[in-house]
Amino acid sequence: LASDDVVSAGIDYHDDRVDSTTVYNETSRDTTAGFIQYQGEIANPSLLARIRRLHDEQFGNRNTGNLAWGYPVGATMRVTASFGTAYKAPTFNDLYFPDFMGFPTSNPNLRPETSESLEVGLEGRAGRLDWDVRAFRTDIEDLIVFDLATFLPANVNDAVINGLELALSGVLLDWDTSATATYLDAEDDATGNDLPRRARRSLRIEMDRTFGKAGLGATFIAQSSRYDDAGNTIRVGGFGKLDVRGSYELGQGLTLEGRIDNLLDKNYRTVDTYNTPGRSLFLTLRYAADG
Numbered sequence: 001l002a003s004d005d006v007v008s009a010g011i012d013y014h015d016d017r018v019d020s021t022t023v024y025n026e027t028s029r030d031t032t033a034g035f036i037q038y039q040g041e042i043a044n045p046s047l048l049a050r051i052r053r054l055h056d057e058q059f060g061n062r063n064t065g066n067l068a069w070g071y072p073v074g075a076t077m078r079v080t081a082s083f084g085t086a087y088k089a090p091t092f093n094d095l096y097f098p099d100f101m102g103f104p105t106s107n108p109n110l111r112p113e114t115s116e117s118l119e120v121g122l123e124g125r126a127g128r129l130d131w132d133v134r135a136f137r138t139d140i141e142d143l144i145v146f147d148l149a150t151f152l153p154a155n156v157n158d159a160v161i162n163g164l165e166l167a168l169s170g171v172l173l174d175w176d177t178s179a180t181a182t183y184l185d186a187e188d189d190a191t192g193n194d195l196p197r198r199a200r201r202s203l204r205i206e207m208d209r210t211f212g213k214a215g216l217g218a219t220f221i222a223q224s225s226r227y228d229d230a231g232n233t234i235r236v237g238g239f240g241k242l243d244v245r246g247s248y249e250l251g252q253g254l255t256l257e258g259r260i261d262n263l264l265d266k267n268y269r270t271v272d273t274y275n276t277p278g279r280s281l282f283l284t285l286r287y288a289a290d291g
Contacts, residue, residue, distance in 0.1 A: 004040050005039075005040030005041070006038070006040060007036070008037045008039070009035065010035055013031070013033075014030060014032075015028070015030045022098045024098065026092065026095070026096050027092075029057050029089075030057050031057065031089075033054035033055070035051065035053070036050070037050040045071045046069070047068070047069055048066070049067050050067075051065040058089070059112050062087045065084065066085070076126075077123065077124035078122070078123050079120075079122050080122075081120045082118070083117070084116075085116050085117075086113075087113070087115075088112060088113040088114075090110040090111075090153070094144060103151075107154060114140070114142065115138055116138070117139075118137050119137075121133060128172075129170035129172070130170055131168050132165075132166070132168075133166050133167075134165045136164075137161070140159040140160075140161070141158060141159075142155040143156040143195070145230065149229070159188055159189060160189050161184065162185045163182060164183045165182045166181045167180045168180075172207075174209060175207045177205070179203070179204070179205045181202070182203075184198060184201075186198045193230060194227050198226055199224045199225065199226045203222045204221050205220045206220075214247065216246050217245045217246070218245070220243075221240065221241055222240035223240075225237050236269055236270065236271070243262065244260050245259035245260075246259070253289060255286045255287075256283070256284075257283070259281075260280070260281050262276075262277060262280060265278045265279040
């Protein structure tokens with residue numbers, strides 16, 4: 001419409017099919033959707049508005065949309081706010097995966113998830129670092145989770161997720177650095193129990209630097225404990241792990257890359273009874289043609 005105002009419209013179509021040697025009760029489902037979006041500036045604040053109409057062959061018609069707003073505060077800060085709705089249909093495996101040795105493994109009565117999310121944030125720059133603080137809340141109806149009591153996927157009627165996230169990125173002591181810390185309060189609104197397999201606190205730090213033809217980097221990830229079941233009787237401990245990586249340009253388009261995941265060989269789990277890999281080494285020889 002103008003240099004700062006753009007209207008977009010589109011359609012999308014998905015044809016999902018199951019091709020399997022085992023028999024599924026249903027093997028195909030298609031969805032069709034159309035959307036229109038406005039993005040621009042109105043008297044300095046920036047604005048994005050979008051609406052989407054979807055037809056799901058199995059679950060009918062659904063409307064989703066989002067609205068986002070941003071406004072500069074001084075020379076280096078910006079305040080933002082957004083609201084959006086979402087829809088997620090259960091997968092064919094959730095609904096129709098065949099019984100295993102006579103035991104059911106799927107739930108054909110699952111309902112789609114629907115949600116509403118609200119987020120407010122403040123972002124800015126301090127020296128050579130960009131920072132970003134965001135608070136968010138998501139209300140979900142019919143959240144799809146794996147129920148350890150029945151070993152089947154199930155719906156949580158009402159789930160509420162509140163969170164706070166702080167992010168930093170920039171150059172620190174000549175290293176390209178980014179860090180994200182998140183606090184999450186995710187619970188079943190009916191019982192007050194934590195939603196399964198969601199850590200309340202998490203931290204991720206990444207640092208990378210080049211030395212001529214060589215590059216070095218590291219990633220540190222830490223997460224607090226979580227519950228593995230809806231009844232909050234099975235606790236999975238928290239963990240911290242360090243991954244390192246390096247690369248060297250050999251010339252002629254060749255680069256030697258290597259990484260070590262879980263350098264300190266930590267024994268940890270994110271799901272009860274499912275072990276994660278110990279220290280692992282990967283080497284890659286990469287070729288990129290000029291031009």
